[in-house]
Amino acid sequence: MATVSELRVHRGRRSEGWLLVLSWALAVLARGLVDYHADYLELDELAWYAAGFAGVLTVLHIVLRIFAPHSDQVLVPVVTGLIGIALAEIRRIDFAYAARGRETDFGTTQIGWALLGALAFIIVLIVIRDHRVLRRFTYTAGILGIVLYLLPAVPGLGKEINGAKIWIGVGGHSLQPGEFAKILLVIFFAGYLQTNRDALALAGPKFLGMRLPRMRDMGPLAVMFAAALLIMVNQKDLGAALLFFGIFIGMVYIATERISWVVIGLVLFVFGAIAAGVLFNHVGARYDAWLHALDADVYSSGRSEQLVRGLFGMASGGLFGTGLGNGRPDLVPYAESDFIIASLGEELGLTGLMAILTLYVILVQRAMRTAIGVRDGFGKLLSAGLGFAVTLQVFIIVGGVTRLIPLTGLTTPFLAYGGSSMLANWIVIALILRISDQARQPAANAAPKAEESGPRRRRPDLEEAPQR
Template sequence: MATISELRVHRGRRAEGWLLVLSWALAVLARGLVDYHADYLELGALAWYAAGFAVAAAVLHIALRIFAPDSDQVVLPSVLGLIAVALAEIRRLDFAYAARGRDTDFAGTQIGWAILGAVVFIAVLIVIRDHRVLRRFTYTAGVLGIVMYLLPAVPGLGKEINGAKIWIGAFGHSLQPGEFGKILLVVFFAGYLQTNRDALALAGPKVLGMRLPRMRDMGPLAIMFGAALLIMINQKDLGAALLFFGIFIGMVYVATERISWVVIGLVLFVVGAIGAGIVFPHVASRYDAWLHAMDPQVYSSGKSEQLVRGLFGMASGGLFGTGLGNGRPDLVPYAESDFIIPSLGEELGLTGLMAILTLYVILVQRAMRTAIGVRDGFGKLLSAGLGFALTLQVFIVVGGVTRLIPLTGLTTPFLAYGGSSMVANWVVIALILRISDQARRPAQSPETRTDPATAPSRRRPDLEEAAAQ
């Protein structure tokens, strides 16, 4: 007779299968609508696209069942649903640009990046069979993370685009190494905080009712955080700095459960935001566009033109949107990348945007649920940190295009055009699912009782000698 755990896993796998079918149907339907409204519908090409998406989903499903059989069954279909919508909308923008005399193939390129990301996803699951192994490389990950952020500063390698020097040229493409540096620094923070969480939470003087950490405990963490923040500020990538700062504060709070960290973080954030507006002219212009977007002088100067066009696009979409292929998202600059949310808002409406945001909520909720369920502290912090990364990135992007906060230039995970973001976020999902597999594995499994990052050997010579006697 099957156990309760086996029945739960069996039902979960069946549910994942049906969810994958839904994501496949969404991909085919969205692609078909875009081609139909562009008078470019070819059933043969649509059939090849449907078959390719189905094969990719099946391969990912099989790989997940082989290398992480107990992992969460909802995460992968949610990711594929986001990618399905993104590929359709980016293809729709290719048609719109072509009508205006601009020949692009963003959709074809993004399909290639999505496939590469899926391959990297499977490779991470194969190579990292236990997430706790990453704890051995705590400081190595920290150093490599800083190196990733330093690469754009190398003469001849770095490229400045739209006022930010955060890209490097490689193999004929522009790559953003900071996307991968973000993951490495999350690994560093998780390992360091797990080792020093008691000292950070309990030791140190009290000031105004808040317990502050000792410098000897906080020193290495502050150095790594300060170095990464200075690098990002020097590169004028304040969106990534805000994301990184939020992840750091969130992980410290999870590790210490001290509200004082949140208060200190908010104070530092306000001071940093005001200072950035004073020091950097391009940040001041974004503040001006945020506060006075509808001012004729600000709009005519070009500071708020992109933001206002995006707002009018979403307004024209209304509740249910104009329909895929019936809007004018190409009127917004960088509609395929920075402003893909307004593009989708115009053609899918508020209802479609809420469905997309719900998929993000599912991903973040599953990451936090994994953090609660996993049995080791390092896994809790790592899963929570990756969940914070997804949450803050989506909030910063959506908040910027809806004028809730100033624009920062970050990309929307799995939606926006861009290879670095696509591949890096596939790595994030692979790590979350690897931790989820460990969290959902039955407690009696030997692998869950031994932490390979802390236990030097499985053998106990003293017990073997006593047994022999």
């Protein structure tokens, strides 16, 4: 006889629906405030924007109900809330540039990228019906990830923008391949660590209370260290190397729970960063601009101008900000992309900036919660790794803008202007939700009861599929 729980395995996604209403209201309100303070408020245009935003949210909600009915109900509202704030602020920066005689259309272009990202999100959810199939491509993903990271170093293909060579030119547009490489590397690390976690966690001598890895297990760490150093030197960017190496160390710790890996990784990275600063002039110049940003000679040379202007902009915002549309974000170079955090800090103040960072905390917390709940080891590492990648990227950006670490050319997920970041991070959310759907499925759906299914035939499990 069927039980009540078996008759109703879908509880609906009402919580997500109400949260999407809140994110919609936030996006429309932000857009309205920007247009009002720019003396450009037209109710008909705002109504069309509100209707379009609501339509996209409705489509996303329906797709999730059909293709991932058990997945986390908080992630998409958080992401669309961040995008709504970003679209308003980027449009506000367009108005500021126009007031100075520079015509830009970043806001409209970013709407297109956001829609394309949402489409990529839907495609990933529909195509990848079981996240464990990705483990078959462990080494393929690793090789492709390294290749993507190194593409900007190819002569004639790489482009240097704002002091960092992390872009490539494609069809007249700039593409940041590192955004997609991080996803492939997380897949590689998850598959590799799931296979070798016992050797990495249990073997090795003890020293000062820490269990050190065996020399033969240090091979992957040495390869990651060398690759990170190569990226930093060729791309003139500490952020890409820190993201690359940090994801690896974080996932090794998650897999093994051994603090020795973190200690060794940090020592190697600090050693490599110092050595690169001493041996290579362009890396040393970026360190100098970070350490001596307020020195007159460094500022007058233009090396720290962007950083200093961003700091003064956030300082002028104070606790509650100047208000959307009342600041001067246009005084900071690349205010719509690299320094979107400084723009928001000026107009929303410390309070608004902390609210935005809280949304990122919620996003990462849901990814980690998914990692705890999923049943297979590969899914745990994949979800945790994707969440950690977002965490580390936000830390690198905010740390650079606030002068905690050297400034980098990475982008703030879902906030900064740019298509590569928007597409890649929508894919990250789709993968986390796919794992979440698997983790939250009722036990009755996850495995048939023995008495109902009869004798089980042996079949190759996706978890044990050969890796390519």
